Amino acid sequence: MTVARERADLVVLGGSCGILAGGTYLFSEPQEGLERLVDITALGWTALSETPEGLEIAATCTLTEFAGASPGRELGTAVLRPEWPGTALFAQGCRALLASHKIWRTATVGGNVCSALPAGGVLAAVTALDGVALVWSPDGTDRRIPLREFVIGPRINALLPGEVLRSIIIPTRSLLARTAFRKIALSPLGRSGAVVMGRRERDDRCALTITAATSRPIVLDFAEPPSADRIQTAISSIDPLLWFDDPHGAPDWRCHVTVLLAEQVADELGTEPGVPQ
Structure with a gap:
């Protein structure tokens, strides 16, 4: 293992040489093909x-x-x-x-x-x-x-x-924006089955970000906090192959609960600060 102390020390990366930072994933399972590590924490x-x-x-x-x-x-x-x-x-x-x-x-x-x-x-x-x-x-x-x-x-x-x-x-x-968060899992301490995070900026532009339920993050952009109909339309347009399938949730369940979570996030963002929902 090499400890990197400046940018020039990183030129060896690639192929069988990988990066070590926290290592919590790297050391959690076999990493076939890796023969050398460069520690970037220094x-x-x-x-x-x-x-x-x-x-x-x-x-x-x-x-x-x-x-x-x-x-x-x-x-x-x-x-x-x-x-x-x-x-x-x-x-x-x-x-x-x-x-x-x-x-x-x-x-x-x-x-x-x-x-x-x-x-x-x-x-x-x-x-x-x-x-x-x-x-x-x-x-x-x-x-x-x-x-x-x-x-x-x-x-x-x-x-x-x-x-x-x-x-x-x-x-x-984005730092100035109001946000809202919802998640769901099949068990109280289980891995997230669907996560929806919302952001409403000061000009009312709104973005809903879907993760856990999909194989990669999906960002839905709106000019203002969307209605339930607009959310359902936007989510229904997501490629069906992007809904993730593993023991923590089936694709149809993930899609269904994502719609519900997204509606809750949009409702929260649509409420004026300090006004009870």
Whole structure:
């Protein structure tokens, strides 16, 4: 194993050489084809940093750091602003994961995103906030990938050989947005069968993000909080092959409950702040 201390140390990545950060997935099952690991935790990336664009979340930010990011709290170099209610999805996304707090202290934001698992709770949160992945390419250049396009399928992401996810950038407009969250599972402590996260921006634009129920995140965009009819129409247009099928839920059940959860999220976002539903 090699410990990376600068960007130049990452040029060996690709082929049989992989990245080690938290390692909670990497060491959970055999990784055929991997012969060498590069530990990126010594690169010294700050967990959360405020930037002119909004909030930058390092790929090595742990789930504990991510979930603990709440308005007014100092974390890393960022003091999360009280007027950033969108950060509420951070902890909610982590709680959608079936993981102990021991794993939270080790697992990373980048690992959860790059694993591209349908039930990735951190992936769901940063996608719902319209996050953008900052990717380091092996030739020394950078590129950006909207997270709604980052995951192609279960365990398949848009990274090219040798590329490294450096950070996730959440735009200010999403941090300022109101959010809502719903999830369902077949058992109280079971893996999420369907998760819907909603975001309503200050100009009333609304986005509903579906994860766990589908093989990759699906984002539905609306000019305003949608009606039940518009939600049903939008969800019915999703490719039937995208509904995930595993022991945690059949595709028809996932589709049905997603409609119900999406309606609840839209209702909450459509209610004015401080007005009882």
